[in-house]
């Protein structure tokens with residue numbers, strides 16, 4: 001144990017690594033994990049204050065591979081559980097991880113509500129356009145025509161647009177990145193973590209087994225183009241007019257409407273009070289009203305009103 | 308009820324009040340107010356119940372609430388007495404009818420020789436003299452309008468009637484007035500002034516002269532300590548707080564909502580928080596998040612919502628998360644009878660999940676017990692680290708009773724334990740109780756735990772080992788067997804051996820107890836036990852059962868395909884005893900004492 005005089009021990013990737021990931025070799029999620037470690041090393045969050053939470057899926061096994069307090073919960077419900085942790089434990093850094101099925105299908109409604117409530121936590125979606133763990137069924141982001149075990153002649157349902165969903169839902173930080181772009185991923189993670197409120201990073205993370213090559217068109221090494229969002233610098237220049245205002249919801253929708261593979265970077269970032277803050281204000285006001293009273297005295301007052 | 312000390316006059320040929328003029332002393336009185344919910348008849352009942360608590364009288368209330376928001380026919384029945392009051396009363400001694408439909412639908416609930424007061428502005432004049440009932444027409448609406456001055460229309464009818472009742476029963480006027488001032492004073496001077504005008508006008512109305520007598524409702528023996536008067540959901544809410552709950556999440560559904568509403572406003576005073584989630588799946592998940600974070604946490608719902616929480620409850624059993632779950636039962640299945648009572652979620656509470664997922668299930672027997680059951684639920688959850696489901700019901704949720712103010716001197720504030728977890732931290736030791744390491748707690752060995760729903764070993768690492776699954780399954784089951792061994796058998800009321808043992812659970816306690824006294828007076832020897840712990844059951848019921856010819860389980864649920872209610876099915880499966888039989892019903896109403904008595908007599912005579 002460290003005493004007050006000790007230099008706090010630096011948190012390293014070695015401290016943070018747990019079991020070797022059970023993902024298939026080449027799975028995009030490895031790079032997501034590596035980027036996450038690097039950002040934690042950079043930010044030096046106290047080890048015991050890191051809490052990683054996930055639902056079910058290949059990507060949702062993430063907490064097992066991070067040596068931190070963690071929860072491997074049930075399919076689709078990581079966000080409400082993480083909300084409980086965040087709302088009752090302001091001392092923690094809460095992270096939720098998951099896939100497109102977990103987050104946009106079975107957990108889709110929880111996502112909207114965590115977003116609108118602006119719960120202070122960071123959520124990383126490893127979107128591979130397919131159900132990986134259950135071996136290739138159509139996911140809510142599978143493009144039309146994708147041949148899966150549940151759509152042998154090609155997917156017929158219109159996929160959802162995650163970026164639109166996130167902006168519409170009220171997430172106060174919405175970023176998009178690609179698992180083959182580690183530096184960009186790190187930048188997105190770092191900004192998301194530093195953002196107070198509900199921050200989401202959607203990562204295009206390839207499932208090399210069930211949907212290989214799907215993200216090549218945004219990967220320069222595979223002949224694609226990784227096009228970045230240029231954010232406004234507010235420098236009064238002519239070029240700046242064309243740049244993206246991250247606080248403008250309509251511009252975020254415009255970016256989200258671009259032809260696939262679209263652009264990467266921060267779509268939206270707003271400064272909005274978190275539910276954590278708003279609830280705390282109410283708690284503080286209620287505490288002020290009861291003054292120095294102990295719990296037993298507050299309860300006794302309540303009983304007195306029933307006499 | 309009545310002039311004599313017994314509460315049952317239905318078999319005497321005379322009317323309940325004799326015929327003498329003047330003042331009749333009453334030990335008990337059941338008064339039913341029948342009107343529309345928007346007339347505030349609940350308010351009359353609530354004031355009378357509160358007054359009873361302040362006057363050393365026992366009280367129990369019963370009400371029906373229309374399930375539509377716009378209101379509709381509704382009743383509030385108050386049973387006041389100086390002796391033990393165990394049920395809201397099968398039949399009433401007094402009926403106050405605000406409308407024609409109230410009269411038509413409720414006159415049958417009035418005892419022979421009872422007194423029916425009706426609003427002659429809305430009910431046709433009643434001339435017939437049926438069953439010795441005394442009919443008293445009073446222009447309640449117009450007299451109220453006159454008293455208040457017309458501006459508020461007929462808003463104060465309920466308070467007018469309260470004044471009338473106060474005078475008729477010689478209730479303590481000053482106490483009642485101070486209650487009205489306290490309650491309505493908050494709503495503004497105008498409201499209070501109008502209420503007092505209505506009250507005084509009712510109080511001055513010569514109802515006693517019209518009936519030809521007045522009543523003196525005896526006060527009981529002063530109880531030690533203060534009495535509080537409240538409903539079951541409020542008692543449950545406060546019990547949770549006393550038990551250490553500071554965090555919770557839920558989704559609205561009748562009749563659970565008033566618990567979540569109260570927790571939402573109360574918990575911030577204690578530095579805690581209750582969150583309205585987007586649905587029940589979110590609510591239970593959030594509550595598990597609170598519990599994982601190191602707090603005593605709750606979620607709750609009514610039948611359909613409990614079904615939605617089931618997957619997460621399976622997780623809580625597997626990951627050994629302490630979690631209190633309140634289920635306020637109502638008529639089912641599906642939307643069913645949302646504002647009626649049933650005890651049909653017992654099997655769902657015990658078995659409703661995927662896999663074998665043992666959990667604790669307990670049930671309160673009356674309003675006071677809601678408070679203590681909630682505290683016990685918190686303690687059991689902490690000790691045994693699993694979901695603890697509390698099965699209350701619609702009848703308990705809304706009825707009002709008076710009970711002794713709880714002793715709060717031993718109440719302790721919950722504390723987060725974020726101390727460093729030592730070497731060899733094993734959350735799930737095969738030979739001991741669960742340990743927890745909430746996030747924020749440093750781990751001495753530098754290895755941090757991931758809490759999982761996958762089967763795991765003692766350290767919580769996922770394990771598909773067949774032997775480990777068996778041993779962990781044993782572990783989760785044996786925790787509850789340990790609890791079973793620590794439980795004591797319920798007390799027997801009535802005869803300790805003989806013809807019939809009645810077995811009940813939950814809100815049927817009062818009518819069952821009253822049935823025992825009634826049947827005993829008919830040469831049938833009968834005892835009763837009431838179960839608080841439903842899963843696990845305490846050990847040793849066979850010793851009690853052996854002393855009776857019949858073991859009859861009284862429940863508010865369906866007799867099922869094989870003729871047994873839900874608890875009866877469990878008891879038959881555990882004890883393989885064919886003498887265990889069932890009294891069941893699902894009409895959405897609480898048991899009338901008569902219904903139980905008749906069935907017992909049928910069972911005894913047919914054997």
Ligand SMILES: Cc1ncc(C[n+]2csc(CCOP(=O)(O)OP(=O)(O)O)c2C)c(N)n1
Pocket residue numbers: 056057058059060075098099100101102103126128130131132133134139618
């Ligand atoms: C209630 C429930 N329904 C279904 C499943 C089966 N299931 C597990 S993961 C999964 C889909 C995972 O897809 P995704 O979230 O995209 O994660 P990926 O494996 O692609 O990373 C499904 C359907 C489950 N575990 N629980």
Ligand code: SF4
Pocket residue numbers: 022023024026027028029058059128132133206207208209210
């Ligand atoms: S199945 Fe696909 S998503 Fe799952 S680990 Fe393998 S490559 Fe990754």
Ligand SMILES: [Mg+2]
Pocket residue numbers: 057099100101126127128129130131132139
């Ligand atoms: Mg996927």
